[in-house]
Amino acid sequence: MLYQKTKSSTTNYDCSACILGHICVASDLNNTELNKINNLKHEKIQIKKKEKLLISHQQTIYGVRYGSLKIQIEKPTIFNKIVEFCLPGELIGLNNLHNEKHEFSVIALENSELCIINIQHLDHISQDRPYLQKQFREIMSKEITKSHYMLSILSLTSSKKRVIAFLLNMSSKYEKLGYSSNNFILKMSRKEIGNFLGITLETVSRILNQLMKEKMILIKNRNVILKNKEQLKNQLLNQ
Amino acid sequence: MLYQKTKSSTTNYDCSACILGHICVASDLNNTELNKINNLKHEKIQIKKKEKLLISHQQTIYGVRYGSLKIQIEKPTIFNKIVEFCLPGELIGLNNLHNEKHEFSVIALENSELCIINIQHLDHISQDRPYLQKQFREIMSKEITKSHYMLSILSLTSSKKRVIAFLLNMSSKYEKLGYSSNNFILKMSRKEIGNFLGITLETVSRILNQLMKEKMILIKNRNVILKNKEQLKNQLLNQ
DNA sequence: CGAGCATTTGACCCCGATCAAGTGCCGTGG
DNA sequence: CCACGGCACTTGATCGGGGTCAAATGCTCG
Known part of the structure; x- marks a missing residue:
């Protein structure tokens, strides 16, 4: 392998x-x-x-x-x-x-x-x-900013916020590529999401299903539809 | 201010x-x-x-x-x-x-x-x-590496490991400066350490005192002495 | 079609958050 | 220099989110 x-x-x-x-x-x-x-x-x-x-x-x-x-x-x-x-x-x-x-x-x-x-x-x-040098430096600088953003996500105590931040992050990545930002397919497993977010795969699963019950997303296997992005963003702001 | x-x-x-x-x-x-x-x-x-x-x-x-x-x-x-x-x-x-x-x-x-x-x-x-360009690029690259290291620390589930990683990190910073790596003064409050590590100040306090009881460190106010750095490093490896 | 991994769901329990109270420390002003 | 106010820190008690373990089901790919 x-x-x-x-x-x-x-x-x-x-x-x-x-x-x-x-x-x-x-x-x-x-x-x-x-x-x-x-x-x-x-x-x-x-x-x-x-x-x-x-x-x-x-x-x-x-x-x-x-x-x-x-x-x-x-x-x-x-x-x-x-x-x-x-x-x-x-x-x-x-x-x-x-x-x-x-x-x-x-x-x-x-x-x-x-x-x-x-x-x-x-x-x-x-x-x-x-x-070209300047541009490359900007790319590296953005990379540092991204890492800092991830650091702040991993300090959000609640797992729910982490999962939401992850979904919004993936959404913006697809948007940048010109794809739909509300409808995409996750390429990674729940386990990998959990690893990335510092929580267990069971928690990832439970939260995704909870978000579905709350009608903020639709998720079937690895197909995600963000039903209410504004509401998701608001969740990050709360307290 | x-x-x-x-x-x-x-x-x-x-x-x-x-x-x-x-x-x-x-x-x-x-x-x-x-x-x-x-x-x-x-x-x-x-x-x-x-x-x-x-x-x-x-x-x-x-x-x-x-x-x-x-x-x-x-x-x-x-x-x-x-x-x-x-x-x-x-x-x-x-x-x-x-x-x-x-x-x-x-x-x-x-x-x-x-x-x-x-x-x-x-x-x-x-x-x-x-x-000079190359050198600056190396410095930026190291910054990304450092952030990634912090990301991995924030994914260590246990707060104890986070605090230990923080202490070892500070230790190596002082060492680089030519100061003692086993004996230093923290410039930040428990609250700030907690913020940095994604845990509460009470947990920071409890863990520092626990590490003292376990004879791995001595801490009085913000004065830290690392008594057994090897043991501290081993704590990060366990399971 | 079947093996093995991915995912869900449930039950239980523990770590660490939260709230609270008390102590200690420091800087400022009288 | 001391008194006081306020922040820093410690320590205790309680509680809940999320980890862990377990079992069942669903997918996927050979």
Whole structure:
């Protein structure tokens, strides 16, 4: 189940042709600029559902082309804590651009494809393009903000609020991708949601069904419909 | 109590003369390089104990020169969640280098001094110094790693583990500064620790006293002595 | 179609939140 | 310098949310 990079099928492709260009590293670039960085050719990698990619080397980040994945910390002290779920357009490995020991892994929740971005290569082409550096810094900064937001969610005492925050978070992720923000399919299990939120899978299940009884959502298996997003948001405000 | 930047006393000073040079943005630079960036003059700011600095503009980061501070998210939905305690040599504002709305504040736990680093200025001088960009990226990446570590702590179900992780975390911070890692003074209240860890102040108090009874620590008011760090670390591993 | 995982649901119980009361500590002002 | 007010901290009692264990049912994929 462990996926070695060397075993994987990789292909060169052109950044300017990437369907994710507008939300990826190359975002905010106009066509002229996009053509300029055509020389940023890089590989892509396919990961099948449930396969695991152990991240060890520090010179690479990954952009999700399609699919969905979970990022989990690999530590003896901490039982495989999931810190993030990633959808297309998101970057993986921003937490790994330094020398301190820090192991984590990427596991595909469905068949997925990542593009492999060599950070030195990115450095090279951004040397005379300061806006690229700025843009990359902004992406990293947003990542920190996201983590802080998650920290605040995990401090919300009630499990109900955690689950609601999770649903709204997934909703906004799908919205960003241009999909319906009220009607989506969860790619992860109740157990994985629980891991992510710091609660048990039974509690996740109970709360989802409670929210359904309260007519705020509809949930059948992993199909979610948010019936009343405003009411959900209000729940986060209460006391 | 709200501290306006315009009201504050600021002074220009020279980066190469900063006592924090070796752990600040200029870290890993040799003396020759340090001289090169002498033109990175910038201001410093003094914040008195309990004073608050609201961060709004996105072009600035702050380096702690001395003192200690807490960083908290300002959101209507979340009651002033503390996401970090900062000691000298740490950077503040890395989560704010993007355009998305994101308010947070810095509150001094004791009289402190920050140096104000204009990010555009930093950009300017690092344009022909790629290693500076790389270094800054590494610092940001570490910040993400730290947040992920905190996320995993907040998922540790037991409050006891949270408190132990907090103590070990503070210990390593003081160690990095060259102070004793087994004997330090907490600058924050039980309430603030509880906020940070997502538990109540009463629970913090009870657990600290429990750890004392178990002879792993000594604590009197805010003076902490770690008597058996190995045992503390083992507590995190158990089941 | 069947094995094994995912999910639901119930019962029980414990950890930690909440409320409350008392003590300690610190800074300010008389 | 002392007295006082208010915050910080401790400690106790109670209670409920959510963890744990268990069993049944539902899905999914080989």
